[in-house]
Amino acid sequence: xxxxxxxxVLFTGGLEDSKTIEEPxxxxxxxxxxxxxxxxxxxxxxIKKSTLSVDKILAVTLHANGMYVVTYKGGATPVVELxxxxxxxxxxxxxxxxxxxxxxxxxVVLASMGGGSSSTAIxxxxxxxxxxxxxxxxxxxxxxxxxxxxxxxxxxxxxxxxFTYVFPFMYHxxxxxxxxxxxxxxxxxxFSRPGLIAEDSGSGLATEPREWWPEDxxxxxxxxxxxxxLSSAGLAMIVFKARETYAFYGFxxxxxxxxxxxxxxxxxxxxxxxxxGDLCFFWSERGPAVTDGATVTDLSEPVRKRVxxxxxxxxxxxxxxxxxxxxYFFYPVGTDTYPTRYLAYHxxxxxxxxxxSLWAPARHAAMIPAVQLPGPAAAPSGLxxxxxxxxxVELSWTNGDSSMETFTEIERDAGAGFVLxxxxxxxxxxxxxxxxxxxxxxxxxxxxxxxxxxxxxxATAQARTFLPPPANFSASSVSNGVKLTFTNNVSGADxxxxxxxxxxxxxxxxxxxxxxxxxxxxxxxxxxxxxxxYQYRAKTKKLNETDSLYTEVKESISGFAPTVFDxxxxxxxxxxxxxxxxxxxxxxxSIPPGSKVEVYRAFGTGAPFNLxxxxxTVSQGANSHTDEIxxxxxxxxxxxxxxxxxxDLIQDGVLLSTATSPIASYNLQxxxx
Amino acid sequence: MPAPVFLVxxxxxxxxxxxxxxxxxxxxxxxGSSYNTVIKTGAVSPAGESGLCLFKQIALRVFxxxxxxxxxxxxxDGEQTKKxxxxxxxxxxxxxxxKNYTAQETxxxxxxxxxxxxxxxxxxxxxxxxxxQLELSISSSSLKSPIMLESAVVHYILVRTSKLES
Numbered sequence: 001x002x003x004x005x006x007x008x009v010l011f012t013g014g015l016e017d018s019k020t021i022e023e024p025x026x027x028x029x030x031x032x033x034x035x036x037x038x039x040x041x042x043x044x045x046x047i048k049k050s051t052l053s054v055d056k057i058l059a060v061t062l063h064a065n066g067m068y069v070v071t072y073k074g075g076a077t078p079v080v081e082l083x084x085x086x087x088x089x090x091x092x093x094x095x096x097x098x099x100x101x102x103x104x105x106x107x108v109v110l111a112s113m114g115g116g117s118s119s120t121a122i123x124x125x126x127x128x129x130x131x132x133x134x135x136x137x138x139x140x141x142x143x144x145x146x147x148x149x150x151x152x153x154x155x156x157x158x159x160x161x162x163f164t165y166v167f168p169f170m171y172h173x174x175x176x177x178x179x180x181x182x183x184x185x186x187x188x189x190x191f192s193r194p195g196l197i198a199e200d201s202g203s204g205l206a207t208e209p210r211e212w213w214p215e216d217x218x219x220x221x222x223x224x225x226x227x228x229x230l231s232s233a234g235l236a237m238i239v240f241k242a243r244e245t246y247a248f249y250g251f252x253x254x255x256x257x258x259x260x261x262x263x264x265x266x267x268x269x270x271x272x273x274x275x276x277g278d279l280c281f282f283w284s285e286r287g288p289a290v291t292d293g294a295t296v297t298d299l300s301e302p303v304r305k306r307v308x309x310x311x312x313x314x315x316x317x318x319x320x321x322x323x324x325x326x327x328y329f330f331y332p333v334g335t336d337t338y339p340t341r342y343l344a345y346h347x348x349x350x351x352x353x354x355x356x357s358l359w360a361p362a363r364h365a366a367m368i369p370a371v372q373l374p375g376p377a378a379a380p381s382g383l384x385x386x387x388x389x390x391x392x393v394e395l396s397w398t399n400g401d402s403s404m405e406t407f408t409e410i411e412r413d414a415g416a417g418f419v420l421x422x423x424x425x426x427x428x429x430x431x432x433x434x435x436x437x438x439x440x441x442x443x444x445x446x447x448x449x450x451x452x453x454x455x456x457x458x459a460t461a462q463a464r465t466f467l468p469p470p471a472n473f474s475a476s477s478v479s480n481g482v483k484l485t486f487t488n489n490v491s492g493a494d495x496x497x498x499x500x501x502x503x504x505x506x507x508x509x510x511x512x513x514x515x516x517x518x519x520x521x522x523x524x525x526x527x528x529x530x531x532x533x534y535q536y537r538a539k540t541k542k543l544n545e546t547d548s549l550y551t552e553v554k555e556s557i558s559g560f561a562p563t564v565f566d567x568x569x570x571x572x573x574x575x576x577x578x579x580x581x582x583x584x585x586x587x588x589x590s591i592p593p594g595s596k597v598e599v600y601r602a603f604g605t606g607a608p609f610n611l612x613x614x615x616x617t618v619s620q621g622a623n624s625h626t627d628e629i630x631x632x633x634x635x636x637x638x639x640x641x642x643x644x645x646x647x648d649l650i651q652d653g654v655l656l657s658t659a660t661s662p663i664a665s666y667n668l669q670x671x672x673x
Numbered sequence: 674m675p676a677p678v679f680l681v682x683x684x685x686x687x688x689x690x691x692x693x694x695x696x697x698x699x700x701x702x703x704x705g706s707s708y709n710t711v712i713k714t715g716a717v718s719p720a721g722e723s724g725l726c727l728f729k730q731i732a733l734r735v736f737x738x739x740x741x742x743x744x745x746x747x748x749x750d751g752e753q754t755k756k757x758x759x760x761x762x763x764x765x766x767x768x769x770x771x772k773n774y775t776a777q778e779t780x781x782x783x784x785x786x787x788x789x790x791x792x793x794x795x796x797x798x799x800x801x802x803x804x805x806q807l808e809l810s811i812s813s814s815s816l817k818s819p820i821m822l823e824s825a826v827v828h829y830i831l832v833r834t835s836k837l838e839s
Contacts, residue, residue, distance in 0.1 A: 002830040007719030009731060009807050010825030029713035029808065040822035042710035042741075042811040046680055050687040057681035069681055089679060089687050321678045321690055328678060328690070338683045359708055361683040365690075368679045 010040075036344065036354035046358055049089035054081070056105060059271075059364040063112035063125045064141060065452035067368050070098060070108045070127060078102050082127070082139055087370055096143050098127050099134050106134060108364075109270050111166035113138075113173045114405070115195030119431070121407045121423040122196050126166040130270045132177055132184065135160035141452075152178060152190070154214040161212070163190070165270065167230035169237040170251050171195050176227040178217070186226035189239060190217040194252060216253055220246055221260070228266060228314065231273035233280035236293030240267035240282065247293045262296040265289050269314025271364050274327065276320045276347060281327045283316035288329045288345065302352050303343055307331055315339060319365035326353070330362055338363055375453030377401035380408060380446050385463035389549050390438035393463045395431045397446060402427045406450040411457075413443040423449070438468045438490070439545050466548050467540040470495055470521070473551035475536045479590050479620075481526040482556045484536055488516045494541040497523065502533035502555065510536070528558035530592040531656075559590025562620075564597075564647045567661035572626065574633040579668055584624040585647045585659065591618050592651050599625050600646040609646050618649065632668040640665035712822075713748075713808040719827060720803070721835030728805050730828040731796045737820035740785040743794065744810045746778045749802035753777065785817070801832060 034041045054071035067085040082095040107130035116122035124138040136148045148161040163175035173192040178185040193199050198209035220239050229240040237248040243266045250256035265284035267273045273282035281290050287300025287307045310331045315338050317330035325348045330339035338361030344354035378400030386394050406426040411418040441464040448455040470486035492515050499510040528534050535555050540548040565586055572580040596616045600609035645661040678690040720726050747754045755774040779796050805827055
């Protein structure tokens with residue numbers, strides 16, 4: 001009897017002797033089965049969950065604590081649509097149309113980007129076409145789609161932006177490729193303003209805040225060689241081309257720097273890379289590879305015979321499942337146009353531990369946490385509302401959850417129900433609500449929002465805005481004092497006007513204008529000392545309302561400064577011993593009390609001015625004085641003598657204004673006394 | 674499962690990644706979604722390449738908690754093995770005997786065990802050749818929980834050693 005021998009025919013593995021991936025050739029057929037650590041399980045580890053009434057599902061991602069899938073539906077007008085699903089893949093709801101009338105099935109790249117300023121939170125899902133044919137758009141819950149438009153070529157005109165890839169990194173959104181008309185710069189990597197907060201770049205559309213500045217970009221490698229994929233490894237963004245890999249370091253426009261880390265290996269397509277903590281796994285043309293941001297390591301050796309023939313399309317997918325520490329490398333086999341097989345790489349043991357097949361070709365895979373991310377830890381508390389003036393209320397509170405991903409929503413009720421007025425980023429505990437109506441009671445309540453989940457509302461807080469101060473308050477000099485003009489906006493209000501001399505502390509009520517009608521009001525302060533600087537302010541007052549804040553302080557000199565001008569003189573007549581000359585002048589402006597005029601005369605060529613008269617009565621307009629020149633009489637045969645007058649206006653020893661007359665020559669003869 | 678991978682396809686399905694061989698989740702009952710797992714081993718030459726063997730039996734270990742039905746086919750030298758379906762024992766010419774042989778496939782239904790258990794399935798064959806391949810086909814429709822195919826061995830009698838051996 002011949003000996004009965006035994007030979008393994010289906011690998012020696014199983015539970016007792018866990019083998020890693022089998023030798024090539026162990027299996028010729030592997031349909032809907034999984035080989036994992038030497039065990040075979042019928043069916044792949046993929047469980048069908050949801051069926052949508054669409055033709056294809058193009059991409060999937062996690063956004064706003066839900067799952068979002070982009071779909072394609074053919075027909076007369078093919079549409080690309082966005083669906084939102086629960087984290088477990090159930091309850092799909094149509095969010096809207098991303099693109100309509102597409103000419104072919106696009107390859108879609110998704111990026112969930114959160115940002116914004118302290119007063120405005122941004123939470124967008126960006127959707128880009130990998131071929132760059134369709135404009136990049138973003139979606140904001142619940143149903144708003146916006147096309148990204150920017151003047152990236154700085155020609156003063158905004159155009160649709162067509163990024164071929166979008167990826168968030170270090171609080172910036174990165175967009176690959178740049179189209180300007182027909183020019184494609186596929187190697188250009190653009191980055192947004194931090195947090196997508198629009199700012200004025202000072203160029204091009206100069207006065208318009210922009211989320212993307214034309215000057216914010218870096219070229220990656222050789223011109224014309226497109227960027228295929230963006231991913232990250234720890235603190236480095238990994239920029240892939242088909243046969244090159246770059247590490248992109250930094251944190252803002254000043255610090256970004258690029259370093260090439262491989263000249264041979266790159267990612268083959270848009271879904272060919274997945275970030276796993278400090279590592280980035282990707283499909284290179286040689287097979288699976290990994291980089292830590294410093295070097296690239298080829299992982300393809302153990303699986304070379306399985307994948308070598310297949311890595312010639314850009315449909316390959318890498319996805320990481322933290323659940324069992326497996327990186328799935330999906331790839332097409334034979335004539336498949338999309339991946340139908342996968343290899344599973346265990347990042348703990350650093351080995352390929354399994355392989356399997358899918359029941360249908362896959363286009364995209366993404367890790368979606370099945371467990372809901374945490375909501376707010378607690379509701380905000382201690383909300384207080386304090387009116388600051390007629391149009392603003394300041395709110396302050398204690399955050400129940402001040403983590404970075406927690407937003408605070410502020411709601412206001414002016415009598416018609418609560419409306420959302422602001423969404424603030426995490427950690428902010430103060431907000432000023434402005435542009436409100438005066439003498440109106442506002443009720444506020446706030447709540448936290450984290451990962452699309454809400455806390456309870458805080459207790460409400462109320463505040464009533466003040467009366468508005470008089471508008472357009474101004475003070476100007478008039479001859480008899482100071483004229484104040486302003487506009488009253490409150491019917492039946494009292495206007496309290498206060499005054500103080502410049503340099504003096506403490507205000508005095510000048511007057512209270514009671515029960516005023518709305519409209520322009522003029523009030524002249526005639527009680528002000530002339531030619532003195534005064535400051536004025538006003539406020540509005542009304543029974544049962546809080547006084548308005550004061551207006552701006554306005555300053556004016558009371559009255560105008562006086563000016564002496566048009567000094568003239570002419571010869572009148574002579575008596576036996578004197579000659580009389582008429583001297584006239586004019587005074588304009590305000591003449592303060594205690595003013596006097598001194599009349600000076602210069603007699604003879606080059607003679608000095610001598611005081612000839614002091615007049616204590618000065619009036620606005622024309623003034624005159626008759627000057628008597630003793631011991632001179634008119635004699636036409638006498639030689640001419642030059643005569644000139646000067647008029648000084650003086651108050652308390654201070655010269656306010658002075659003017660001189662023209663010089664005139666009179667034929668005067670000296671006579672004995 | 675804290676973090677599965679979701680997969681979308683060139684179809685209208687959104688699929689979730691289960692844990693390989695351990696966590697099947699619910700059986701997919703969507704209409705038209707009956708999967709048939711088919712695996713086929715590569716060529717195994719127990720006596721070395723060109724070494725001739727008479728293959729007698731294949732033993733397959735299965736670790737399972739679910740009932741399942743498996744159909745096995747065996748290929749020797751690339752040809753599926755055959756069995757005699759003659760119903761009477763009488764002298765037949767060689768030609769007639771050949772006519773009564775048909776492709777051999779064995780279907781075994783294993784009932785649901787009380788707990789996870791190991792089942793060893795034996796498939797008899799009677800074929801001479803230099804290499805052997807095993808093809809297994811399991812329908813997913815009746816599966817309630819994971820079954821794990823462990824390993825298989827072939828029992829054979831050496832007819833002629835490999836000429837390639839030293």
